[in-house]
Amino acid sequence: MRRLTIAVLVATMVDLSCSSKAAPADACVEPETGLPTDVFCTGLYANHDPTQHSADALAYTPGVVLWSDGAEKHRYLYLPPSSTIDTSNLDAWKFPVGTKAWKEFRVDGVLVETRLFWKRSETAWDSGTYVWDAAGTTATLNTDPKGIVLPSGYEIPKQKDCDKCHHGGSDRLLGVEAVALALPAAEGATLTALAQRGLLSKPPATTTVALPEEASGKAGAALGYLHANCGMPCHSSRGLGDETKLVLRLRAGELWPDGSSGAAASAVSMTDTFKSTVNQDPTTAAVAQAFPGAHRITPGAHDKSLVWLVSHLRGNYQMPPLVSHRIDDVGTQQLADWIDALPK
Ligand code: HEC
Incomplete structure (x- = not known):
């Protein structure tokens, strides 16, 4: 009796290994809609x-x-x-x-x-x-x-x-965009590499750009931090944060002033980011109440600047408001350094 059970078991195992060979696990069927499970x-x-x-x-x-x-x-x-x-x-x-x-x-x-x-x-x-x-x-x-x-x-x-x-992407993707791929720290399939491989329908004449900078040397890093963390996903004319008219995304038109030819980067004070933050008040009443006296950016005082206060916070009012549970110490410090260097 026992012998028989073992024989049946062995036969089943052999059978199983055969059937898995017949239908290999890497035979992927592309689903009509939705994503594959594996x-x-x-x-x-x-x-x-x-x-x-x-x-x-x-x-x-x-x-x-x-x-x-x-x-x-x-x-x-x-x-x-x-x-x-x-x-x-x-x-x-x-x-x-x-x-x-x-x-x-x-x-x-x-x-x-x-x-x-x-x-x-x-x-x-x-x-x-x-x-x-x-x-x-x-x-x-x-x-x-x-x-x-x-x-x-x-x-x-x-x-x-x-x-x-x-939602903040023009066509969903966020970091696959002109500005982020033209900056000096971009790697791999940069704007230059994509243009050289003929993968852009209309490549700009200049494929590298620098972040706008000012005398303090602190603006570029802060604008870059705000662009990737706040502007790309939400705070732009196409993101979910649009209704506040807080714009933290650098447009290609700001870094390529005529749209393509690649002259020098525009002045920091001319960016949407600067114009919609420096000495500007929040439009959301609850935020104004929670952080009394703070502008979006108060020159010279990062601790009275909402963009720093909420990004250097986890819990109520934190930014970004989802998924993140840890403060970006390096990025928020770059932001603080720029704000503190802005003339009062
Ligand atoms: C808190 C905002 C946020 C959420 C939530 C988020 N993403 Fe992203 N994602 C970004 C940003 C900003 C980038 C571009 C910067 C980077 O890659 O670091 C990005 C980049 C990507 C990329 C690379 C291509 C691109 O768009 O630049 C993929 C793929 C991606 N995300 C997939 C997802 C998927 C899938 C989800 C949901 C499971 C998701 N993301 C949720 C913000 C987000």
């Missing part, structure tokens, strides 16, 4: 190995980046064969259908999530994040309706959070 079916990785990236995925780093509670990030862009990004409006890129962008997040050196934006049609994008298992061997699409907070305190956002920030 990260290895998204096209980023080769050989089921998160350390091997597909040769079609262009690695890049924007010249200014979003603070993600200290996570280390790597970004990749895929454009369908023979396609170009429509850059006829240098400040509002339009991506070809089929474009994919991924962002990997490592916390304390461990890969925890891989996010994906995929353009499915002229008007629709799918987005979501893949959560890696502890061994780092598989990652599955996150369908948890709530954000997942890891023991380290790092939060993996829920699907619904993606568009709260990515």
Whole structure:
């Protein structure tokens, strides 16, 4: 009796291994809508190995980046064969259908999530994040309706959070834009590299720009911090923070004054960021009440400047208001240094 059971078990195991050979795990079927469940079916990785990236995925780093509670990030862009990004409006890129962008997040050196934006049609994008298992061997699409907070305190956002920030992109993507890819700190598929590879429909004459700067030498870093952390996602004419008319996004037109030819960067005081903050009061009554006497920026006093106060805060009134649980000490210090150097 016992023998028989073992024989049946062995037979079942043999059978199972055969059937898994017949239908290999890497046979990915592209879903008609929505994202695949398995990260290895998204096209980023080769050989089921998160350390091997597909040769079609262009690695890049924007010249200014979003603070993600200290996570280390790597970004990749895929454009369908023979396609170009429509850059006829240098400040509002339009991506070809089929474009994919991924962002990997490592916390304390461990890969925890891989996010994906995929353009499915002229008007629709799918987005979501893949959560890696502890061994780092598989990652599955996150369908948890709530954000997942890891023991380290790092939060993996829920699907619904993606568009709260990515609404600020002209066509969803945020860091794949002229300004961020033209700055000196950009790497990989920079604006120069994309232009050289013929991937821009209308490349600007100059493909590198500098952040606006002033005599103190403190403005550029602060404007770059505000651009990536506040302006790209929300505080621009196209972001969810538009109603306050607080504009913290640097437009291509501010860095390329005639829109493309690339003359010197415009004066700090001419940027939308400067004009909508310095000595300007908040438009939200609750904010004005919570921080009495503070302008958006009070020259010479970062502790009386709302943009610093809320970004150097976690809890009520924190900015950005979602996903982040740790203060960006370096970025907020750059902001404080600029504000303190502004003449009273
Ligand atoms: C708090 C705002 C915020 C949230 C929430 C957010 N993102 Fe982003 N994301 C950004 C910003 C800003 C960038 C560009 C700067 C950078 O890469 O550091 C970016 C970049 C990316 C990129 C690289 C391509 C690009 O747009 O520049 C991908 C892919 C991405 N995010 C996916 C996602 C997905 C998927 C979600 C939801 C699970 C999500 N993001 C949630 C703000 C956000």
